[in-house]
Amino acid sequence: MGFRLTLFLFLASLPVILTQEITHAEILVDGTQKVAETDDSFICATLDWWPHDKCNYNQCPWGYTSVTNLDLSRPLLAKAIKAFKPLRIRVGGSLQDQVLYDVGSNTGAILTFGLNALHGRHKSGKNAWAGDWDVSNAHAFINYTISKGYHIDSWEFGNELSGSGIGASVGAEQYAKDLKKLKNIINKLYIGSYFKPPLVAPGGFFDQEWFAKLLQVSGSDVVNVVTHHIYNLGPGNDPNLVSKILNPQHLSKVSRTFINLEETIQQNGPWASVWIGESGGAFNSGGHNVSNTFVNSFWYLDQLGMSSNYSTKVYCRQTLVGGNYGLLDKTTFTPNPDYYSALLWHRLIGKGVLSVGTNASPFLRTYAHCSKGREGLTLLLINLSNQTGFIINIENSMNLNKRAEANSIRRENSFFSSLKKTVSWIGSKASDVSLREEYHLTPKDGYLQSRTMVLNGIPLELTSDGEIPELDPVLNEVKSPLYIAPLSIAFIVLPNFDAPACV
Numbered sequence: 001m002g003f004r005l006t007l008f009l010f011l012a013s014l015p016v017i018l019t020q021e022i023t024h025a026e027i028l029v030d031g032t033q034k035v036a037e038t039d040d041s042f043i044c045a046t047l048d049w050w051p052h053d054k055c056n057y058n059q060c061p062w063g064y065t066s067v068t069n070l071d072l073s074r075p076l077l078a079k080a081i082k083a084f085k086p087l088r089i090r091v092g093g094s095l096q097d098q099v100l101y102d103v104g105s106n107t108g109a110i111l112t113f114g115l116n117a118l119h120g121r122h123k124s125g126k127n128a129w130a131g132d133w134d135v136s137n138a139h140a141f142i143n144y145t146i147s148k149g150y151h152i153d154s155w156e157f158g159n160e161l162s163g164s165g166i167g168a169s170v171g172a173e174q175y176a177k178d179l180k181k182l183k184n185i186i187n188k189l190y191i192g193s194y195f196k197p198p199l200v201a202p203g204g205f206f207d208q209e210w211f212a213k214l215l216q217v218s219g220s221d222v223v224n225v226v227t228h229h230i231y232n233l234g235p236g237n238d239p240n241l242v243s244k245i246l247n248p249q250h251l252s253k254v255s256r257t258f259i260n261l262e263e264t265i266q267q268n269g270p271w272a273s274v275w276i277g278e279s280g281g282a283f284n285s286g287g288h289n290v291s292n293t294f295v296n297s298f299w300y301l302d303q304l305g306m307s308s309n310y311s312t313k314v315y316c317r318q319t320l321v322g323g324n325y326g327l328l329d330k331t332t333f334t335p336n337p338d339y340y341s342a343l344l345w346h347r348l349i350g351k352g353v354l355s356v357g358t359n360a361s362p363f364l365r366t367y368a369h370c371s372k373g374r375e376g377l378t379l380l381l382i383n384l385s386n387q388t389g390f391i392i393n394i395e396n397s398m399n400l401n402k403r404a405e406a407n408s409i410r411r412e413n414s415f416f417s418s419l420k421k422t423v424s425w426i427g428s429k430a431s432d433v434s435l436r437e438e439y440h441l442t443p444k445d446g447y448l449q450s451r452t453m454v455l456n457g458i459p460l461e462l463t464s465d466g467e468i469p470e471l472d473p474v475l476n477e478v479k480s481p482l483y484i485a486p487l488s489i490a491f492i493v494l495p496n497f498d499a500p501a502c503v
């Protein structure tokens with residue numbers, strides 16, 4: 001009775017219930033071992049070099065956001081970056097001193113810098129480039145950053161030249177040869193430095209044969225990080241972007257790429273780790289009124305969950321600003337919904353990835369991670385269903401095992417055990433009341449393509465003095481029912497969940 005009453009009060013307190021159905025679901029988390037681990041700074045965003053007259057589908061969504069013309073004095077840009085303390089940023093292809101200085105030194109961002117891998121080569125076919133890479137520019141530039149004391153976290157070689165390439169391609173053997181040269185330069189120039197930046201490559205689309213050859217030919221410890229790009233929503237002008245994003249089968253398809261890449265690395269370059277060097281959902285600048293709206297967070301957060309489960313250490317979102325897929329608006333630099341998704345992930349989710357299972361429909365996507373900077377775990381729950389809300393019971397696999405033992409002893413007295421269950425729902429003493437934090441994300445006015453994300457009923461907007469707003473949870477007693485509304489996303493922090501792998 002007590003349980004029903006609490007549930008009733010809880011549901012009655014929700015502002016709007018559009019639901020036609022409410023379903024119970026179990027989530028089972030194994031906190032005894034990590035299945036994967038990310039880097040400390042998993043969240044990353046890119047700055048690209050597209051000029052304001054780069055246009056797709058009759059619109060020009062870049063504005064002045066290129067690393068060559070980005071207005072770095074805009075206070076909102078610095079604030080948005082600093083909120084991450086630190087944010088990892090991948091800077092594409094242009095040697096801009098001012099970017100290194102303003103973004104790198106002033107905001108504390110962790111910089112990955114992309115070097116031009118076509119320099120010195122010649123065109124040898126429709127798309128193909130051949131000949132040795134000319135190292136002189138890269139050599140001088142790396143030397144220059146060292147002499148200026150700029151801290152470059154990692155050097156990336158090339159952009160979308162793998163496989164058949166995007167616009168240009170280079171054979172894997174030639175590429176591997178040049179990587180060895182670059183590695184030598186890095187080794188020499190950083191001799192005596194306290195830090196030697198890892199070498200990141202190839203920053204292109206995964207092609208099993210090409211990636212395998214690259215690792216075989218470059219050999220042990222040359223490539224430290226294998227980067228690949230993902231655009232699994234297709235072209236930005238596809239009228240079906242929203243339905244692709246809300247389709248669990250579509251979202252899951254790309255897991256093949258993760259699995260195949262993991263295998264390729266295990267077999268050919270187990271010394272290397274994997275990053276997603278660039279991922280924007282829809283290619284050719286993203287989807288107008290999609291990539292910069294709430295609905296895109298279903299895709300983005302699902303990607304963060306899925307990629308980390310497959311041992312991805314860093315996930316670079318195309319872009320920090322620029323295109324339709326910017327985390328920040330290209331003209332005002334005001335955060336788009338995905339900015340807040342990235343920030344919440346960054347603040348709540350720790351490095352350890354845990355195994356999680358559920359009996360819910362495929363429309364409820366579930367991810368479990370160690371919490372950041374504290375004990376217990378944090379769940380990411382994504383409800384793609386437009387008609388079903390879920391009441392969720394979270395089980396710890398450790399308790400399940402204990403309970404199985406206990407049950408086999410007490411089976412003869414089922415009345416006793418069901419009584420005990422009821423009591424444990426409602427009968428917690430004040431002394432062992434424990435709370436969970438909930439962050440429920442919905443679109444403003446229930447409009448999926450809203451530019452405004454709502455956190456626990458409050459629209460996320462800059463404060464009156466232009467600051468990034470606080471991201472506050474609601475606190476609920478751990479034993480109270482947990483409800484995930486249709487078409488919503490939730491981070492659930494469970495500080496008292498016993499997860500030995502996370503200690």
Ligand SMILES: *[C@@H]1O[C@H](CO)[C@@H](O)[C@H](O)[C@H]1NC(C)=O
Pocket residue numbers: 139140143144147
């Ligand atoms: C590297 O930088 C130092 C200091 O600026 C300079 O003296 C030296 O000539 C540079 N070396 C190369 C190979 O560019």
Ligand SMILES: *[C@@H]1O[C@H](CO)[C@@H](O)[C@H](O)[C@H]1NC(C)=O
Pocket residue numbers: 288289449
């Ligand atoms: C689409 O975006 C434009 C701004 O680029 C905005 O003016 C318009 O209201 C949006 N349309 C919808 C349906 O949200």
Ligand SMILES: *[C@@H]1O[C@H](CO)[C@@H](O)[C@H](O)[C@H]1NC(C)=O
Pocket residue numbers: 035306309310366367
């Ligand atoms: C996580 O990875 C494992 C394989 O390592 C896979 O079986 C599982 O389905 C993945 N989970 C999710 C939520 O993608």
Ligand SMILES: *[C@@H]1O[C@H](CO)[C@@H](O)[C@H](O)[C@H]1NC(C)=O
Pocket residue numbers: 386387
């Ligand atoms: C839910 O989604 C389905 C398919 O995506 C659609 O046909 C249906 O009209 C939607 N229902 C509501 C209540 O929005």
Ligand SMILES: CC(=O)N[C@H]1CO[C@H](CO)[C@@H](O)[C@@H]1O
Pocket residue numbers: 246361363384385386387388
């Ligand atoms: C079980 C369930 O939740 N099914 C629905 C989920 O939402 C989609 C559309 O968003 C419906 O088509 C399913 O029937």
